[in-house]
């Protein structure tokens with residue numbers, strides 16, 4: 001079968017949407033760091049919608065860690081398929097907004113030179129939570145992070161996202177070129193402000209004047225939302241059948257997509273609103289809503305679901321007790337912490353439950369379970385802090401935290417190993433090994449991770465009681481029974 005590439009664009013099978021612009025006329029206005037599946041299912045699609053009328057806003061992607069996206073897309077002239085899945089089927093669309101992909105490890109100089117050039121007015125990022133090299137509990141730069149230590153010692157050949165951004169901005173400053181806007185599209189709380197604080201700190205450690213310059217750069221905040229499971233070989237086959245060509249890395253996703261953007265782009269921006277994005281003055285309430293409702297539910301389902309033997313989120317949604325738990329988590333515990341005038345939170349919740357149910361979306365609990373130490377603070381712990389302050393209960397959120405603690409021991413209910421992927425996994429497993437089967441000791445050890453829990457939660461009695469009790473129940477009664485006991489008495493949803 002022929003490989004997807006520019007030469008087949010003209011003979012696409014009927015029903016496959018292709019770029020509606022001349023790709024030879026588009027030029028780069030955006031550099032995107034972290035060109036993974038999420039970016040390709042989300043921002044690159046919005047840009048694809050706009051290129052016909054705004055041809056100077058195409059994207060050059062860069063991978064900071066692995067060259068696999070470059071290897072997949074290069075023979076395809078940057079083209080790839082986004083396949084939208086729902087109960088009715090799989091709907092393919094070929095995206096052309098990515099001009100090329102650079103590997104930051106082997107093409108660093110070319111990438112930095114491009115980022116420093118005047119045509120680039122936005123540098124966007126999806127480098128995941130851990131890619132910002134920060135302390136997740138405080139949102140501050142982790143100055144002991146090995147990549148940060150490296151980049152401060154070798155500022156012109158950086159490895160980390162903060163190091164790359166600052167080196168490119170420094171070059172622009174020297175050349176008298178106005179800075180690009182830095183747009184984080186990661187699930188961090190107040191991602192614009194948080195990333196600005198991290199990057200500015202890094203710059204000021206390089207040089208105080210550079211720190212001041214970076215402090216004046218625009219870091220628009222965003223709320224991004226689209227569920228994107230990892231692509232499997234079966235997905236590759238399905239897509240090949242639909243587009244009549246082989247695509248080494250198609251992206252599978254859901255119909256839903258949302259993007260709320262703080263409108264702060266001094267060097268201009270594409271008219272993202274024409275592609276369906278919401279441009280607002282303050283994104284923070286939207287981010288908080290999404291992190292606490294969607295991602296908080298996701299992480300809770302991931303740990304409990306994995307331990308209960310559910311491979312996919314849609315399997316978790318097939319268990320009525322789990323559905324009641326998640327419905328209750330959102331309604332009783334998360335929604336009261338959100339102040340969203342003009343948004344129907346109940347409708348938002350119901351839509352989320354429908355999205356989680358999507359049977360065509362094979363979203364692994366194991367995939368979401370990754371990097372929990374970086375995710376828990378903004379997904380569950382912030383909500384818990386507010387509940388504590390208001391003197392309110394948080395049993396369901398507490399069970400989510402306990403399930404994470406149970407999961408990171410690395411051993412499941414049948415005694416099998418769990419492949420725990422997390423930057424803190426070694427420390428967590430050592431804590432688990434010390435604790436043995438003592439749930440209280442496990443709780444104490446893990447709650448002592450200050451980069452996750454800060455110092456306030458570990459010392460809080462109500463937090464300790466709720467989470468340690470839930471953890472004990474998970475060990476004593478198993479996951480399914482613990483969930484059943486908790487939801488007993490709730491109204492079925």
Ligand code: CS2
Pocket residue numbers: 187224225226227228294295298299367368369375
């Ligand atoms: C998920 C998110 O993997 C995860 O941690 O919770 O990637 C989630 O699917 C997206 O944020 C949805 O927008």
